[in-house]
Amino acid sequence: MSAVISAQNVRKRFGDHEVLRGISLDLAEHEVVCLIGASGSGKSTLLRCLNLLETIDEGDIVFRGQSLTDARIDPNLVRRHISIVFQAFNLFPHLSVLDNVMLGPVRALGRSRDEVKVEAMELLERIGLAPRALEFPDRLSGGQQQRVAIVRSLAMKPDVLLLDEVTSALDPTLVGEVLDLLTDLARGGTTMLIATHEMNFARNVADRVVFLHNGEIVESGTPSQIFDQPREAATAAFLSRVN
Amino acid sequence: MGRRAAVASSLSSAIIVGLIIWFFWRAPNGANVRHFFLDPHSFWINLTGDPSRSLYSILRCFETNVWMFMLCEALVLIFGLGLAWLRLSRTPILAPLRVASAIYTDVFRGIPIILVLFAVGYGVPGMQAGWISQRTPITYACATLVITYSAYVAEVYRAGMNSVPNGQVMAARSLGLSDVQTMRRVILPQAVRNVVPPLLNDFISLQKDTALVGTLGIVEANQAAHVFGAMEFNYTGYTVAALLFLALTIPMTRYTDHLIAKDRRRRLAGGTV
Ligand SMILES: Nc1ncnc2c1ncn2[C@@H]1O[C@H](COP(=O)(O)OP(=O)(O)OP(=O)(O)O)[C@@H](O)[C@H]1O
Ligand SMILES: [Mg+2]
Numbered sequence: 001m002s003a004v005i006s007a008q009n010v011r012k013r014f015g016d017h018e019v020l021r022g023i024s025l026d027l028a029e030h031e032v033v034c035l036i037g038a039s040g041s042g043k044s045t046l047l048r049c050l051n052l053l054e055t056i057d058e059g060d061i062v063f064r065g066q067s068l069t070d071a072r073i074d075p076n077l078v079r080r081h082i083s084i085v086f087q088a089f090n091l092f093p094h095l096s097v098l099d100n101v102m103l104g105p106v107r108a109l110g111r112s113r114d115e116v117k118v119e120a121m122e123l124l125e126r127i128g129l130a131p132r133a134l135e136f137p138d139r140l141s142g143g144q145q146q147r148v149a150i151v152r153s154l155a156m157k158p159d160v161l162l163l164d165e166v167t168s169a170l171d172p173t174l175v176g177e178v179l180d181l182l183t184d185l186a187r188g189g190t191t192m193l194i195a196t197h198e199m200n201f202a203r204n205v206a207d208r209v210v211f212l213h214n215g216e217i218v219e220s221g222t223p224s225q226i227f228d229q230p231r232e233a234a235t236a237a238f239l240s241r242v243n
Numbered sequence: 244m245g246r247r248a249a250v251a252s253s254l255s256s257a258i259i260v261g262l263i264i265w266f267f268w269r270a271p272n273g274a275n276v277r278h279f280f281l282d283p284h285s286f287w288i289n290l291t292g293d294p295s296r297s298l299y300s301i302l303r304c305f306e307t308n309v310w311m312f313m314l315c316e317a318l319v320l321i322f323g324l325g326l327a328w329l330r331l332s333r334t335p336i337l338a339p340l341r342v343a344s345a346i347y348t349d350v351f352r353g354i355p356i357i358l359v360l361f362a363v364g365y366g367v368p369g370m371q372a373g374w375i376s377q378r379t380p381i382t383y384a385c386a387t388l389v390i391t392y393s394a395y396v397a398e399v400y401r402a403g404m405n406s407v408p409n410g411q412v413m414a415a416r417s418l419g420l421s422d423v424q425t426m427r428r429v430i431l432p433q434a435v436r437n438v439v440p441p442l443l444n445d446f447i448s449l450q451k452d453t454a455l456v457g458t459l460g461i462v463e464a465n466q467a468a469h470v471f472g473a474m475e476f477n478y479t480g481y482t483v484a485a486l487l488f489l490a491l492t493i494p495m496t497r498y499t500d501h502l503i504a505k506d507r508r509r510r511l512a513g514g515t516v
Contacts, residue, residue: 053413080419090414094432104418107428149414156418 004029004064004191005050005082005160011058012045012215019045021215022059027160027193032186034202034223035195037212038238043195044087046212047162050193051082064159080108083158087165089149091137097124097148098133104156116155123151127181143174147181154185161185163194199242203227211235278477285479289471299467301480305487307463308453311381315388315453316446322389323396328426330401344397351394356452360387364459384456392449399441403434440506443499447492454488464488 003026012020019042027033035043048054050061052068052075061068068078092100101120105111124130127147129140137145146166153161163182167175179201186192186205196202202209203223210220211232219232230236267273292300329337329344351359364383368376407430415425457466464487468480 051417053416076416076419076421079417084413084417086410086414088410090408090410092411092414092429092433094436103428104420107424108419108421152418 002029002065003027003062004031006062007046007050007059008062009059010046010049010056010061012042012049012054012056019215020049020056023212023215023217024059025210025217025220027191030189030191031207032190032192032194032205033208033210034206035193035210035212036197036199036202036226036238038241041212042215043212044164047084047164047193047195050160050162051079051084053079053084076108080104080156081159082162083153083156083160084162084164085146085149085153085166087168089137089142089145089169091145091149091152093137096134096136097129097140100137100148101152101155104152109156120155123155124148127151141174142170143177146170146174146178150178150181150185154190159191161190161192163192163196165195165197167196167198197242199227199239211238213238280478280482282477282479285471285475285477286483289468289480289483296474298471298474299462301464301467301471301483301487304462304467305464305484307381307461308450308488309491311385311388311453311456311463312446312450315385315392315449318385318389319392319396319449322393323400326393326397327400327404330397331404348394348397351391352398354391356387356391357455357458359391360384360455360458363387363390380459380461381456384453384459384461387456388449388452392445395445395448396442399438399445400434402441403438404430406437407433436506440499440503443495443502447495447499450492450495451488454484 006026007023010020010023011018023042023046025033025046035046037043045054049056052061056069063078063081066073091097092103095103098117098120101123102113102116105116105119106113121130121133124133127144127150129144129148132140132144137148140148146169150161150163150166166182167178170178175198179198182192182194182201183205194202194206206223208220209223209226211218211226211230211234213234219226219230219235226235227239230239267276270276288298289301292298292303326344326348329340330348332341360383363386364380367378367383370376411429411433412425415429420428453463454465457463457469460466462470464484465481468478468484471480472478
């Protein structure tokens with residue numbers, strides 16, 4: 001099985017602080033990988049390196065067989081295939097919900113508004129927000145905003161969806177609706193790399209769980225392997241702290 | 244505000260205004276001041292002008308101020324944006340221009356505009372450098388206003404762009420938008436909201452500073468009042484000019500405050516994020 005995207009011995013420093021210390025990780029087509037680890041372990045940094053929002057210091061990122069560290073690569077083109085959703089939603093407050101979803105396909109991909117609008121409405125329908133398509137994001141609840149942000153990424157029809165703790169900024173009562181959407185996407189075969197603190201969710205949807213500790217992948221395996229029989233002491237210690 | 248509060252505040256305002264008027268009216272030389280600054284006959288001549296005595300109509304001369312600031316404001320909006328854009332650009336090739344733009348804004352915000360006016364209005368023609376030294380005084384005056392106010396407005400734009408959270412840029416980037424698209428579709432539309440009130444403030448200053456260009460011999464409202472004062476030994480012209488400026492700037496000041504208040508209400512209502 002060939003990887004859609006893979007990190008190969010990726011190193012990233014901020015000043016003297018080495019945040020990623022030789023990360024190697026493959027993501028296969030339709031695979032759902034959950035990235036767990038303590039705060040500061042480098043989850044967000046890894047995701048941002050994967051879609052070139054951050055440059056890397058060493059190693060390589062390979063997307064469908066092509067190296068993305070090549071200077072001739074246009075990062076904007078790459079990001080159309082590798083989309084990221086942030087903890088803080090980052091919806092565009094000056095655009096309606098519908099325009100938020102349509103902006104990428106219309107401007108970055110140059111597709112026709114009419115065509116994109118049909119798809120965008122279908123996506124909003126799917127998360128039950130079609131009736132609110134013309135409202136501004138600040139009228140929506142946090143959970144609704146985050147679902148719009150996910151759908152905004154999906155509208156680009158990305159090859160890979162990166163999700164960075166998308167439920168961490170949410171009121172606990174709203175976490176469920178966002179996780180349900182992700183579960184739905186996982187069943188539908190969307191290739192996803194999900195940084196999360198929701199262990200139950202990871203156990204239920206992940207094909208593979210990767211534990212990141214101080215910028216290194218300490219352990220990776222199926223959810224039951226990681227959660228029930230962790231081999232490494234660091235993994236066990238982390239899990240006992242979060243549970 | 245309740246009815247009683249409204250009555251009380253109008254009453255106290257009326258009393259204060261009354262006291263101020265009374266003070267000036269009763270001042271030992273009050274009659275003199277009234278004659279020099281508030282003479283009804285001079286007031287009328289200043290408004291209408293009197294060609295037989297070579298007296299200008301300040302109202303007509305004020306037209307010069309109006310079209311000057313309208314032209315200059317349009318140019319300032321464009322140059323200011325250019326300067327701000329250069330300053331915020333991260334392209335390595337543009338680094339020298341980024342530094343130049345930073346120096347430019349610092350220098351021209353630091354020099355009193357009247358000195359720039361002298362430098363441009365007398366210095367440039369004095370250079371005898373061909374075409375550029377043979378422009379009309381009003382061109383030099385407009386150039387001065389544009390040069391100076393572009394520096395202020397560039398800073399306003401820059402603050403506006405910086406006020407857009409970095410997450411917005413990241414979100415735009417991750418949708419594959421180019422730098423220019425990110426600026427145009429995401430940063431500018433949000434920056435404009437924050438920028439309008441301070442921009443209007445700068446425009447009010449610009450409008451008032453059109454009264455300085457008379458120094459170059461341009462007959463605008465203030466200069467016309469000056470001529471009247473010199474010929475008739477009466478300063479009512481300045482009062483007329485002041486009232487004309489107020490008629491223009493007060494609505495704008497009010498509107499600016501209204502926008503600021505509206506924006507504050509929006510922020511307070513917004514609450515989260
Ligand atoms: N732009 C930056 N400049 C300097 N240091 C940074 C920067 N971004 C992240 N770091 C540092 O890198 C380390 C890893 O941060 P990162 O955000 O990747 O962790 P994380 O695993 O996502 O944590 P969390 O669970 O809190 O989101 C942290 O120590 C952080 O302080
Ligand atoms: Mg993080």
